[in-house]
Amino acid sequence: MFKDEKKMLALGGGLVVAWAVLFYFLVSPMWSEREATVARAREKLERLAKLTKGSSGMWDITKANESLKNEAAALQTMLAELKAVEAGDLGEYDIRKNTGDPATYFSRLRKELIEKIAESPRVLLAPAIENDLGFRDKAGSDPVALNLTRLHVLEQFFAAAKAAGVREVVAIQYLPPTAMPRPAGLEIESLIQIPIAVQMRLPEASLGPLLYELEPNPKAGPANRYFCIRALQASVKDDKAGVLDAAINVGALYTQAQMKDQGVTVKEERPSLGTFSRTFGGDSTRY
Structure with a gap:
């Protein structure tokens, strides 16, 4: 056991x-x-x-x-x-409003604009541009629709110049339209800039008001009168009289759809700021 x-x-x-x-x-x-x-x-x-x-x-x-x-x-x-900084509807400067010869239509509207510029308060036009607004070469080499758009730009520019007290415009240059870069992350239509360069004479006290008139607050400024100020040069012409000689390069903004409707082609190139002759009354067509 x-x-x-x-x-x-x-x-x-x-x-x-x-x-x-x-x-x-x-x-x-x-x-x-x-x-x-x-x-x-x-x-x-x-x-x-x-x-x-x-x-x-x-x-x-x-x-x-x-x-x-x-x-x-x-x-x-x-x-x-x-949207407020766009130049707005082209109105009578829309090529589609024309029912006859485009060149004749352009010439008529250019003449009417010259007459409007001569109205009070008058801005004098130098002899080199008083009859053609500096379109001597552009009228034949550029599309009529583009030149009509430039007339629309000029109409707004001279409205601002009159409001600021500009005395005289000596030369005008018309530069190629350029596409503005689209802001990142925003689904918006591309804008096309139609630039012009203007050489003028104005009282020293008018320079500040001119810059405001060209680039006002979009919420409170004049409708459809907003320009991108691309370059500005100013020098004293007569220090006793307080007169400035100034050259300014500005661009008005239009939508890509507007320019497409006008048949205006925009080249993808770096925009030029343009040049002026060194003396007033020079040939404004020599760019």
Whole structure:
């Protein structure tokens, strides 16, 4: 009987050892893996809780939606201001209004503009441009539709010059139209700049008002009289009389669709600022 009990004890001891070996090699690694899995799950839950509750620097959904709403309103305001700086409808200078010979139509509108410039308050035109507004070469080499658009630009420019007190325009140059770069991230129509360069004589006190008249606040300034001021040079002609000789390069903005309707092709090239002869009364067609 003692031998049987001894055998039972030996068998029991063997089972304990076998269980210990089984636990060490099989159960223990599984238990450790389970603990590691639980730890990872807890970490993910904590991160999810932070995202759900929000943390420093993060907005809740109500505040985020309000911010998006404000940004959308600001974008619409900016787009409205961009619209306000466009030169607007061409009116009678639209080539499609012509029903006869385009060259004759251009000549008639140019003559009418010269007469309008002579109205009070008058801006004198130098002899070199008093009859053709400097279109001597451009009238034959450039499309009539482009020259009509330039007349529209001149009409607005002389309205600003009259308001500022410009006394005399000595020379006018007509530069190639250029495409304006589209602002990044905005789905808006491309704008085409129609630039002109004007050499003039004006009282020193009129220079500031002229710059305002050419580039007014789009919200409060004269409708359709906004120019991009590209370059400006001014020098004292008569310091006693306070008279300046000035040359300014400005561009009026039209939509790409407008120019396409006019049949005006815009070249992709770096715009030139143009040059003037060194003396007033020089040949304004020598660019």
